[in-house]
Amino acid sequence: MKVFKTLLRRELGVCFGVLNGYVIVSAALFLVGVCFYDLVYRLNNQPTDMTLTEMFFFSWYFWLILLLSAPLITMRTFAHEKSTGTYEILMTAPVNDIQVLMSKFCGALFFHAIIWLPVFISMLLLRFYINNPLVVNITSIITTYFAVLMVGALYISIGCFGSALTRSQIVAGMVSFTLGMGIFMLSVNVLFVVPDPGPISLILAKVSLADYMRDCSRGILDSRPFIFLVTSTFLFLFLTWRVLEWRRWR
Amino acid sequence: MGDASKEWMIEVKGLTKRYGDFEAISNLNFTVKRGEILGLLGPNGAGKSTTLRILSTFLAATSGTAKVAGFDVFDESHEVRKRIGYMPENNPLYYDMRVYEYLKYRGRLKGLDARQSRDRAETVMKECDLEDVRRKMIRQLSLGYRQRVGLADALLSEPELIILDEPTLGLDPNQVRAARQLIKNLGGKHTVLISSHILHEIEMTCNRVLILNQGKILASDDTTHLQSVMGQSSRVVAEIKAPLEDLKFSLKNFEGLLAVDISAAEGDYYLCSLSFGAETADPREELYKMVVRNNWFLRELTISRPSLEDVFVHLTRKQQDEEEDEE
Known part of the structure; x- marks a missing residue:
């Protein structure tokens, strides 16, 4: 645990101690700010039956930030260490691959949580001004933030996997963006394309992140998508672990 | 363990x-x-x-x-x-x-x-x-x-x-x-x-x-x-002032000597470059005694063993030659 804490502290230091981290935070905050302004503007001018969190989830800002921020946060994790050679001193210290992997994953997830936190703080602040729980309610804010963390965990694990595959941060970013986009497109199919009744549409509905996000933004927590997200996250973490071990295969 | x-x-x-x-x-x-x-x-x-x-x-x-x-x-x-x-x-x-x-x-x-x-x-x-x-x-x-x-x-x-x-x-x-x-x-x-x-x-x-x-x-x-x-010889360099023929004769009978090269040096001295086999112990003492015995003069006496560089070059070249022979 001591080693894990040391590694995690280092990872957080990398996120907040270098310019890249602040550039990502600034870009995300800018988009979040614009998004929030847009949502408040729409609440003032258009009649709607959706809650603020639901509107936020349906805005393209949400998916844009999610799809871009995860590869940007994670592309550095392993690829940078490999390209600079520090991976060799890290992996010859008395640490195991899982400690290294989990520290990088947790560090990136913490950074992801920090990026999204201002959105939900803004929503909570708005709650003080709008005393209508049909528009803004605290439960749906909390469940939406929880969903953002869960979906984020999956995207971060995909990013770690992409980064472990290569020495190039650009290639790592491209791999994780492509995989993330693929999962997003499955969700879009379910949401916006009317699916034909059949086994494929049934499977798509089961793996749809968009469905899960929509439920959470309404304050509903369903255990099935939660289990899907947790197992998918662990699948990508497991694959990353295998990639890390690959150098030691005979 | x-x-x-x-x-x-x-x-x-x-x-x-x-x-x-x-x-x-x-x-x-x-x-x-x-x-x-x-x-x-x-x-x-x-x-x-x-x-x-x-x-x-x-x-x-x-x-x-x-x-x-x-x-x-x-x-x-x-x-x-x-x-x-x-x-x-x-x-x-x-x-x-x-x-x-x-x-x-x-x-x-x-x-x-x-x-x-x-x-x-x-x-x-x-x-x-x-x-x-x-x-x-x-x-x-x-x-x-x-x-x-x-x-x-x-x-x-x-x-x-x-x-x-x-x-x-x-x-x-x-x-x-x-x-x-x-x-x-x-x-x-x-x-x-x-x-x-x-x-x-x-x-x-x-x-x-x-x-x-x-x-x-x-x-x-x-x-x-x-x-x-490695079987490489040590090399001794000596500057001796002596009649050339006597010097050649004495060195020819010197124990363990493999090769000698004598050239004229400054002031009636001869620069002798002597190669010895690996089995020969340091020959400088005997060389000095030979000079004293003959009433000659000596102004330089140094030995150089093969460096690790010589050994390295020798070994890598040998391996290269062996590979070429096999081909």
């Missing part, structure tokens, strides 16, 4: 590493005693770094076994890592950290508690002369200082085995001398494995040398013995 591990720090048997069709190292067998300083010598691409990477547990060998302090580098890699300090080739470091902060971080990773890592960081900074730059970012340091940070990192946890891949690369002559002295001082207390293609460095630092070429061991012995068993 068996009795063997008490004597041997490293035991390598049939170690082979292949990258596809390319064999980086081929069937290496060697042992290193505890407290010994062993130099891995070889040209670029000889397989030195691959060997060190396997011993440091970073890479797995394709076949064969390697043990460090009695622990298998593949099956018990965690135990091995606790016992080694490794400085890889090109000395990778976290450039975004300060020197003291980096050493404390590495100490924590190596299992030291907060106080120990602080104390050890202070000690190794003193040993490696890093106190002036302790608060500097590593990226701002010169190459020489960075090398010393890498060396300090390897010494941090007082490991039983210190593995250094090209440790003096980029150091200026004074720093090279200091690093060499530091490494020499480590011998006895720690086992040190150094890789280098700088022959002089290995000759000055190591008790024993392992010469690698194209992934194979060409020779493994202590540096002085290696020079003598």
Whole structure:
């Protein structure tokens, strides 16, 4: 645990101690700010039956930030260490691959949580001004933030996997963006394309992140998508672990 | 751990590493005693770094076994890592950290508690002369200082085995001398494995040398013995003032002399270049007696043994010739 804490502290230091981290935070905050302004503007001018969190989830800002921020946060994790050679001193210290992997994953997830936190703080602040729980309610804010963390965990694990595959941060970013986009497109199919009744549409509905996000933004927590997200996250973490071990295969 | 591990720090048997069709190292067998300083010598691409990477547990060998302090580098890699300090080739470091902060971080990773890592960081900074730059970012340091940070990192946890891949690369002559002295001082207390293609460095630092070429061991012995068993002659240069014919006659009958070359030197002296076989002990005393016996004059008498460089060139050329013959 001591080693894990040391590694995690280092990872957080990398996120907040270098310019890249602040550039990502600034870009995300800018988009979040614009998004929030847009949502408040729409609440003032258009009649709607959706809650603020639901509107936020349906805005393209949400998916844009999610799809871009995860590869940007994670592309550095392993690829940078490999390209600079520090991976060799890290992996010859008395640490195991899982400690290294989990520290990088947790560090990136913490950074992801920090990026999204201002959105939900803004929503909570708005709650003080709008005393209508049909528009803004605290439960749906909390469940939406929880969903953002869960979906984020999956995207971060995909990013770690992409980064472990290569020495190039650009290639790592491209791999994780492509995989993330693929999962997003499955969700879009379910949401916006009317699916034909059949086994494929049934499977798509089961793996749809968009469905899960929509439920959470309404304050509903369903255990099935939660289990899907947790197992998918662990699948990508497991694959990353295998990639890390690959150098030691005979 | 068996009795063997008490004597041997490293035991390598049939170690082979292949990258596809390319064999980086081929069937290496060697042992290193505890407290010994062993130099891995070889040209670029000889397989030195691959060997060190396997011993440091970073890479797995394709076949064969390697043990460090009695622990298998593949099956018990965690135990091995606790016992080694490794400085890889090109000395990778976290450039975004300060020197003291980096050493404390590495100490924590190596299992030291907060106080120990602080104390050890202070000690190794003193040993490696890093106190002036302790608060500097590593990226701002010169190459020489960075090398010393890498060396300090390897010494941090007082490991039983210190593995250094090209440790003096980029150091200026004074720093090279200091690093060499530091490494020499480590011998006895720690086992040190150094890789280098700088022959002089290995000759000055190591008790024993392992010469690698194209992934194979060409020779493994202590540096002085290696020079003598290679069958290369020692060479004595003498400047003698004597009648030429008498000088030629006396030298012709000199015991153990293989070849002689006499040329005129300044002021009636003759410059004699004498080659002796490896089995001949130092011939200078006898040479001096010969001059005194004949009432001649002597103004220079020096001996030169083949350097490690001569041995290295001799061995690699021999291997090349053998390969050409096979073809």
